[in-house]
Amino acid sequence: MSEKLLVTVGPHHHAPDTVARIMWEVTLALVPAFLVSLYVFGGRAVVVTLCGVLGAMAGEALVQAVFQKKPLTLADGSAVLTGVLMAFCVPAALPWWTAFIGGFAGIVFGKQCYGGLGHNIFNPAHIARAILLASWPVYMTTWLKPGVATGWIGPLPDGVTAATPLGLMKETLRNPDLMHSLAASGTTALQHTFHELQIGWTDLLTGTIGGSLGETGKLALLLGGIFLLIRHHITWHTPVTMMGTVFLGTLLITRDPQMAFFHLLSGGLFLGAFFMATDMVTTPMTKVGHLIFGFGCGAITLLIRFKGGYPEGVCYSILIMNAFVPLIDRFTVPRRFGEVRAPAQEVKA
Amino acid sequence: MLNTRTFSGGLHPPDLKTTGGAAIIPLPPPKKVVIPLSQHIGAPGKPLVTVGATVEKGQPLSEPNGFVSAPVHASIAGKVVAVGNFMHPFGIASTAIVIEGTGEPEPPLSPVATDGLSLPDEEIKKRIQAAGVVGMGGATFPTHVKLSPPASKPIDTVILNGVECEPALTADHRLMLEEPDKIISGLKLVMKVLKAKRGYIGIENNKPDAIRLLDEKLRGEENLAVAPLEVKYPQGGEKQLIAAILDREVPSGGLPMDVGVVVQNVATAAAIHDAVFHQLPLIERVVTLAGSCVKNPGNYRVRIGTPVNEFIAAAGGLKPEVPLAKVISGGPMMGLALFDLAVPVIKGTSGILCWSAQEAALRPETTCIRCGRCIEACPMRLLPQRLKTLVDHQRWAQAYELGILDCMECGCCAYTCPANLPLVQSFKLGKKVVFAERKREADAQKAKGK
Numbered sequence: 001m002s003e004k005l006l007v008t009v010g011p012h013h014h015a016p017d018t019v020a021r022i023m024w025e026v027t028l029a030l031v032p033a034f035l036v037s038l039y040v041f042g043g044r045a046v047v048v049t050l051c052g053v054l055g056a057m058a059g060e061a062l063v064q065a066v067f068q069k070k071p072l073t074l075a076d077g078s079a080v081l082t083g084v085l086m087a088f089c090v091p092a093a094l095p096w097w098t099a100f101i102g103g104f105a106g107i108v109f110g111k112q113c114y115g116g117l118g119h120n121i122f123n124p125a126h127i128a129r130a131i132l133l134a135s136w137p138v139y140m141t142t143w144l145k146p147g148v149a150t151g152w153i154g155p156l157p158d159g160v161t162a163a164t165p166l167g168l169m170k171e172t173l174r175n176p177d178l179m180h181s182l183a184a185s186g187t188t189a190l191q192h193t194f195h196e197l198q199i200g201w202t203d204l205l206t207g208t209i210g211g212s213l214g215e216t217g218k219l220a221l222l223l224g225g226i227f228l229l230i231r232h233h234i235t236w237h238t239p240v241t242m243m244g245t246v247f248l249g250t251l252l253i254t255r256d257p258q259m260a261f262f263h264l265l266s267g268g269l270f271l272g273a274f275f276m277a278t279d280m281v282t283t284p285m286t287k288v289g290h291l292i293f294g295f296g297c298g299a300i301t302l303l304i305r306f307k308g309g310y311p312e313g314v315c316y317s318i319l320i321m322n323a324f325v326p327l328i329d330r331f332t333v334p335r336r337f338g339e340v341r342a343p344a345q346e347v348k349a
Numbered sequence: 350m351l352n353t354r355t356f357s358g359g360l361h362p363p364d365l366k367t368t369g370g371a372a373i374i375p376l377p378p379p380k381k382v383v384i385p386l387s388q389h390i391g392a393p394g395k396p397l398v399t400v401g402a403t404v405e406k407g408q409p410l411s412e413p414n415g416f417v418s419a420p421v422h423a424s425i426a427g428k429v430v431a432v433g434n435f436m437h438p439f440g441i442a443s444t445a446i447v448i449e450g451t452g453e454p455e456p457p458l459s460p461v462a463t464d465g466l467s468l469p470d471e472e473i474k475k476r477i478q479a480a481g482v483v484g485m486g487g488a489t490f491p492t493h494v495k496l497s498p499p500a501s502k503p504i505d506t507v508i509l510n511g512v513e514c515e516p517a518l519t520a521d522h523r524l525m526l527e528e529p530d531k532i533i534s535g536l537k538l539v540m541k542v543l544k545a546k547r548g549y550i551g552i553e554n555n556k557p558d559a560i561r562l563l564d565e566k567l568r569g570e571e572n573l574a575v576a577p578l579e580v581k582y583p584q585g586g587e588k589q590l591i592a593a594i595l596d597r598e599v600p601s602g603g604l605p606m607d608v609g610v611v612v613q614n615v616a617t618a619a620a621i622h623d624a625v626f627h628q629l630p631l632i633e634r635v636v637t638l639a640g641s642c643v644k645n646p647g648n649y650r651v652r653i654g655t656p657v658n659e660f661i662a663a664a665g666g667l668k669p670e671v672p673l674a675k676v677i678s679g680g681p682m683m684g685l686a687l688f689d690l691a692v693p694v695i696k697g698t699s700g701i702l703c704w705s706a707q708e709a710a711l712r713p714e715t716t717c718i719r720c721g722r723c724i725e726a727c728p729m730r731l732l733p734q735r736l737k738t739l740v741d742h743q744r745w746a747q748a749y750e751l752g753i754l755d756c757m758e759c760g761c762c763a764y765t766c767p768a769n770l771p772l773v774q775s776f777k778l779g780k781k782v783v784f785a786e787r788k789r790e791a792d793a794q795k796a797k798g799k
């Protein structure tokens with residue numbers, strides 16, 4: 001009976017989740033939003049996403065094989081996920097090679113530089129976006145009009161670009177003459193924006209508006225978010241506080257419920273709140289930490305949208321809050337069981 | 350009956366309990382038993398017999414060596430064939446007495462029945478120690494010591510632990526169903542000795558039949574009650590049990606008696622009854638045998654000292670078609686993997702799990718992704734991820750400050766970690782080193798003071 005027995009320290013069994021499973025399931029949760037972008041932006045959405053993913057995988061493979069001489073971990077899905085997320089927060093009109101560079105740079109400068117998976121401070125997809133925005137600002141602000149055929153790659157035909165709702169809103173508010181005439185005709189800035197872009201509330205929900213590749217399909221993103229909640233890969237704390245802060249903050253600033261809904265449903269808030277601000281590696285580890293993080297992201301998003309130069313602030317708000325994570329973690333250490341109520345007993349000599 | 354309660358943290362591993370319906374089967378005495386002198390926390394007893402001696406069933410083989418010590422007894426009648434070093438289930442060799450049975454039919458132990466509750470407290474404790482009763486939930490702390498708290502720590506509540514939160518184990522469950530009166534009697538004895546005012550029997554909600562039965566039996570007993578508990582691991586941890594039932598937190602580094610509580614396992618309570626009412630020594634216990642390699646999974650009454658392989662054989666053996674990969678003594682969360690099946694069943698053995706390669710499959714370690722699941726799961730509310738890093742970097746002082754000594758090695762963190770990090774392994778090592786460092790520092794302080 002005494003063959004070789006396996007001897008390990010307990011626990012002897014294990015929850016089914018692995019790092020790879022989590023990464024692939026988060027990627028899966030992005031599929032509905034991807035289908036929406038396919039419908040809204042056509043073939044370019046596929047090309048940009050694919051190139052982003054390939055770039056990320058190439059970056060990961062290059063660093064691991066050439067510099068670290070370690071076995072490749074492409075199968076764990078984390079590079080693929082970074083590639084997809086990067087693609088989701090850039091315009092679908094981006095040239096394919098720019099997307100490739102984005103994915104590549106995100107992995108190399110956003111993740112591997114810090115020591116690889118688990119060690120990076122900033123969300124690699126957002127690092128990639130920041131690098132692209134600094135390098136190719138025009139490409140990064142050329143938004144496709146929803147539902148217009150533009151082919152798969154190559155130069156864009158004329159007349160296929162349009163402003164994003166947030167962009168147009170900002171321009172409108174900044175144009176005193178326009179605001180004046182709008183006021184005279186009894187139109188709000190919101191009505192003007194909707195009218196100019198020929199969209200309505202349903203478009204904000206379904207995603208048939210201009211914007212980054214994967215951020216427009218709010219309902220689809222919500223679906224993915226609910227999946228992640230059910231699978232316990234995220235908790236409600238970050239998304240709810242982040243979106244709640246933006247919603248209530250807008251309500252407080254504008255005193256207009258319609259504007260509050262507009263800011264909730266525009267830009268990258270859903271994508272950021274469900275998929276970026278919940279990235280495990282770059283956000284706090286406890287639930288209290290999540291609440292603080294979500295609130296901070298929401299507050300900075302508001303600040304940028306209302307006071308800053310950019311129409312949208314989700315990406316930078318998350319990057320800024322990423323930097324505070326060590327601090328948040330330090331101040332949200334749970335009270336230990338049996339702590340406080342009595343001092344630790346000294347070891348008896 | 351109280352309302353359902355629980356503690357913070359913890360998790361829900363699959364319960365794997367397939368033998369809850371299997372009544373306890375007493376196994377015949379084995380041909381040979383190996384009885385380690387050390388089956389408890391504290392000093393091993395001093396042997397009383399030498400090779401060649403003939404021993405009766407139930408005869409003491411050792412005498413306690415100091416207060417925190419317990420004797421062991423012959424679990425079969427026969428001849429002492431060896432006194433020497435034998436492998437212990439904990440993976441170390443230790444002194445054990447080997448008895449070969451006579452093979453003759455056993456006369457029953459003559460139980461001298463006394464009304465234990467009318468005995469003086471000192472006599473009760475003496476009988477408990479003489480019977481070699483130790484904590485049978487796995488911790489194996491000598492019971493009479495737990496029943497002798499210093500006068501400065503009055504005990505108001507006794508909790509019997511019938512939680513059995515480890516997956517796969519059902520021995521306590523069956524005992525509660527089959528010997529509820531003994532358990533209740535044991536509880537009353539403990540309460541009498543400690544002058545405790547209230548007694549609870551904590552049972553997880555996955556054993557509704559046991560809850561119902563004991564609740565019925567306790568009807569009319571004003572100061573005794575069943576406390577149903579949410580099914581959550583490690584609900585049976587002493588500190589978690591006390592927190593759930595009484596909402597009291599045992600201080601870090603402290604003991605249940607610091608908050609006026611003593612916890613005893615239900616099997617221990619039954620053994621206390623036998624020891625006090627019948628002066629029966631602890632020579633057998635109920636062990637769950639389970640796992641996909643086992644032919645007849647179930648709950649068996651096994652003599653202490655029965656080698657694990659003989660226990661398995663006596664219970665019907667293993668399935669030839671399922672190769673054995675891992676044998677665990679105890680539960681899947683905190684049990685010990687056995688390296689050798691010649692080691693004996695001891696007083697703290699609650700289960701033997703025989704797992705196939707599929708059940709025992711290991712998963713490769715990857716990288717921590719800071720998911721925070723370990724923090725969420727830790728019933729002691731520690732930071733396992735941080736502690737692991739500190740141990741890896743040998744930052745012992747910081748590990749101490751973050752409470753590594755509070756870690757109860759329950760395994761929740763490692764169970765849930767998607768990166769499969771060997772967290773518990775780290776903490777076992779870390780605790781040893783931190784403890785040694787603290788002791789060294791304290792000694793140095795003392796030397797300086799002189």
Ligand code: SF4
Pocket residue numbers: 726727728729730731732733755756757758759760761762763772773776
């Ligand atoms: S093994 Fe220790 S650190 Fe891990 S969950 Fe249990 S008590 Fe917490």
Ligand code: SF4
Pocket residue numbers: 716717718719720721722723724733734762765766767768769770
């Ligand atoms: S559960 Fe594992 S992967 Fe998650 S934070 Fe803890 S140690 Fe890291």
